[in-house]
Amino acid sequence: MSRFRLYPTPAQQVALLEQCRQARYVYNLALEQWSMWTRDKGPTPGYVEQAKQLTEARAAFGWLRAGSQTVQQQALRDFDQAVRNFYAGSHRRPTWRKAGLHEGFRIVGSQASRIVKLNCKWAAVNVPKVGWVRFRLSRPAPDAKSYRITRDRADRWHIAFAAIPPPIPAPGTGEVVGVDRGVTVSAALSTGELLTCPGLSDREQARLKQLQRRLSRCRRGSNRSQRAKVAIAKLQARAGDRRKDWVEKISTDLARQFDVIRVEDLRIAPMTRRPKPKPDPERPGRYLPNRARAKAGLNRGILANGWGLLVQRLERKAAGRVEKVNPAYTSLTCSVCGHCAPENRESQAVFRCAACGHQANADVNAAVNIAAGRAVSARRETPPRVSPKREPQLATSA
Incomplete structure (x- = not known):
């Protein structure tokens, strides 16, 4: 449209x-x-x-x-x-x-x-x-x-x-890019670029919180509640417009620069689902803490970064050139030697390989793995842990 x-x-x-x-x-x-x-x-x-x-x-x-x-x-x-x-x-x-x-x-x-x-x-x-x-x-x-x-x-x-624009033609350079989506960094490219989706400013977020508190004190169906709803809707529409504008510009640039675009195959709807309540076995009718507030903040971060919209627009603009890669172990695998271990990722932004010492931005390292298509075989590249007391097993002949 x-x-x-x-x-x-x-x-x-x-x-x-x-x-x-x-x-x-x-x-x-x-x-x-x-x-x-x-x-x-x-x-x-x-x-x-x-x-x-x-x-x-x-x-x-x-x-x-x-x-x-x-x-x-x-x-x-x-x-x-x-x-x-x-x-x-x-x-x-x-x-x-x-x-x-x-x-x-x-x-x-x-x-x-x-x-x-x-x-x-x-x-x-x-x-x-x-x-x-x-x-x-x-x-x-x-x-x-x-x-x-x-x-x-x-x-x-x-x-x-009702007019669907034609897809963007491929540049024909044969270049491949991997896109790793996150909450702190909206999209990290295998080329080293870190892209952040714009949202509401600190002043606008404070204004939004103030309006939500005002709405909670208004009588339901009153004129004051209607005015508060319109003011909240305008702020949320402003954030949505900025997110859509960012997605359109990024997806157009990627479709024009690269022949193949590889992204993680993420199921966003189950990822942003609220956690199920945990019944307390010792107290019938009561529930245990399930970290619902923390999960709600994570859900808002995922939705605010436009994960699904970015892939949707890429599939429209670069039709047939978007490949989805299994996201398993992409953030724990070294893009240089292929070593996969939880201790490789020291923090959200720092990746240091425990085997070869390679150090890079964690999101960029994951994007390089996605671009190389190593996500599916990342776990198999690391030798399984075997007890040192076990006798060596001879390989069976074909």
Whole structure:
């Protein structure tokens, strides 16, 4: 998706929210019909039958007829695709769309091509039932057959065109790079570069903590709580924008400079899962400490560094050139002699091999192992520990 910032006027924002409300109503109504299925009844209406019901509803209710038919039909299309994804096993069960959380709608067909370039920085799109709405041309607008208008929790409007850019061609130099992802250092390259994902500053973090404390003291549903939520959302959106911008720039540079990009095959979802409670066997109904607070801090550090987003964008931009390596023992293996031992890594940043004395940055050493593809055989390169009292065993002939 090629996303741009949309700048509607206050009157246009009211009209856009009304379109979002109608799209959300049609989607939830289709979900309610689908949820009413039981074994003793027939199949629930599909998209074609629901589209006929939508036509009858628009003829009966004026408030529904005042909205765009394209927006409402595409809401049915979105639900139909969500059901297909659920039965295919690629997505979870469709859920209800909520106000303030799911604000958006989609435009397709000839109406999606009504775009006019105003100058080198601005353009306008003709949204049905809304009019011409300006958006910022941060890059050339692509030629797309559909677009989606959304509003995030920070009250920012965006327009996203359904146009996937082509992958970045390989430079043809044959160079390979390894990328080691971490919390203190977001990404360490085998070339020796240490990259850090920008986040909120100390002043902004203090402001965020102050707003969260203020929200905890507000009455639920009050105007003060709503203002606090918007202020918190703006700070979190600022951190997300900085993280996405950093990921886009780093992934583009790596795709342009290297032919093969090797990363660790990490399962981020289980890594960021909260720890399970530990029941106390001596006291029924009580639980032992499970270091949940420390694990929560680690989870926030992993998510704040954009581990998954970086690999996702690399796979899109450098299609077919991203290789995933088993991450086992990459941080404990010497990149020079291949010796693998826990005492090799003295601290988070210092690596000193106990066998050959090689010293380097721990993250860079792991990135070199990933680039060389040594992670899979790292444990087998170290001879197993054998008791000195054991008699030597003769090798069996083939």
